[in-house]
Amino acid sequence: MNERTSPQNALDTMRRLSAAVLAVSRHLATDEVLQTIVATARELIGAEYAALGIPDGAGSFAQFLVDGVSDEQWAAIGPLPRQHGMLAVMLQDPAPQRLADVREDPRFRWWPKAHPEMDAFLGQQIRDGDEILGALFLANKDGGFTKDDEELLGVLAGHAAIALRHARLYERERELAITRERNRLARELHDAVAQKLFALRLTSQAAAEVLDTDPARARAELEQVATLAKEAAEELRSVVVELRPAELEEDGLAVTLRKHVEVLDRVNQTAGGPRVTFEGEDVKALSPAAEEVLLRVAQEALHNALRHADAATISVRLREHCPAGAKSCGGALLEVVDDGAGFDPATVRRAGRSLGLVSMRDRAKSVRGRLDVASAPGAGTTIRLEVDRGRAA
Template sequence: MRHLAALHAQLRGGAPAEEVLRAVCDRAGRALPAAAVLIFDASGRLRGGTGDGWPGLDEIVAGAVRTGRPVLRGPVSAVPLPGQAGIAGPPGVIAAVGRRRPVPPRRLEAFAGVAAVVLGTGEHQATRERERLARELHDSVVQTLYGISLGAGTAAELMHGDPANARASLAWIQETASAGLSDLRGIIVRLRPETLVGAGLATALRRIVDALHLAPGTGAVPPGWGLQLEAEPAVSPQVEEALYRIALEALGNAARHAGASQVTVRLAGDDTRVVLEVVDDGVGFQPGGPDGGPAGGPGRVGRLGLRSMRERAELVGGTLDVMSAPGAGTVVRAILPSSAAVLVG
């Protein structure tokens, strides 16, 4: 949808909030069509609009904020903006006055997603990201450093009396440090999502490959890693970030655990949905095993990774499937709507 694509370009370009909100109303009015489109924040303050209002509009907007559900009254449709988990109520409402009949709420949702980003839902998402990164730091990097510390102490004790085992301990330290570096590099990328905002999804996916999956000792991307892109889909900012984060998690799992020689990222979409696949030819695992890992073995995807990917897909109204078997590689497939229809916890 060209109107959404133009709005996303404004967001990426850092246009002022009020300018983007006016553009949302203008383009929604032309696309739907509607005689008037207006955006209100959660306090009922008008933040942007085109056309004239309608008698009783304030009451209609207040009802949509209070219930968190669309309200239709006469020619007016009022749709709550998508919120974030842990937030009491939506951050605002987008209302449209139909020319002859009410605008179907479903058609307002894509524009509601853009308005929600401008009105600050990104701040709440950032809080969730910080909490998740804290858990990842504890469960990966901190534990890795603790293991290295223990291994170094063991090697020091064995250095004079048992040099063979000391060398084995040093080799383990080197291997563990390399794995920890990969984990840390992934976390650093998560802390820099501006690469997504500034360059678009396709470029951001290529940067994930460049940043996370360097061939050891060569500084080059392994030739078996690739990106298949039909066309960069026009998706809402929430969906775009969800795709980026899911791909980042799936590629991190493939790099750290799969032992894969071929990894492919596929991205395709249309006006209604987008499909992301991350496919590897690695060791595979049993999805029904403990914590999402191989049955009887250490978790390859793990609680946090698999759960977070599914949560991200569900938060924007999509689904995520993981298909794998021991020795048969892994396919992670996310199917998301082009716009975030729901963002609830």
């Protein structure tokens, strides 16, 4: 800040800058980060207009976001601008550009007819090392832009670069998580359903071969065919349900879980089955992999409860995880609770019937989560998964 800035003004500026940085870093999706950057820059500096351009590497912009321009004005302006005039300067020269009147600068070219009139101009690159992620443009401020404004925008641009990098890493991780999940489902489809269908084929052939010579054996083989067909259908239905893309990115984990539970509840109420309920809210800043694991563990636990528990009610709960003795909360806690028949986990392990527990434990382990299964005959079952934000990352 310059020497004329009073302590109170400096404090106010620091508060505004802190609020701006927090606003930019709060989001994980790239589009949300970009829109927040341009709106926050305009508010922080007190400009009438703000814009953020993301270059496409081919002489134009992959994205160009504005703040302070109405939707009608933006539609009238026309297509995204190409990199010319001051827009090109901003992507070629790393130095900030602060002009009293952009129209009087020899590097200025033109703007479309519907473009609002602008005079005072302040521009700043958003960089990550040597890579230019984009450029911020501000225009029109009473009294023009000051050196303080330039310094503030520089600080904001630095934090914007970090937020953009994190958002892109987050989305890349989400894509990798989706790919891993598709590969896992492909393996399950082959291992479970394909084997059942192979057994179904062999059994039906055996029934055909003894149909005339041993009707009793043929009848037994056909009964086995019916059993195998039912099991194959159940396996296939389970995999198909998982193949449905969970709208985690659009809706968030809590909304996705709530929708899933509501569908199950409607189906089970129609069939006279247990009541299925959900309570909870989204937990912020979880990795895509952690969200995927929480969703899949909830689905597996619900599947087990509906199939084996003979319960009257099944509840799914999701909330922020607050470890005992911790100064702050972080991560997520998922609980799936039923009031059904329950079981002895030790007996189930010895009998080799894991009820999906192995799958759930493997999923929890993949994000360094902690899975706990509490159950006893006649006492219902509680599946509890804790995922700490730092550990899951």
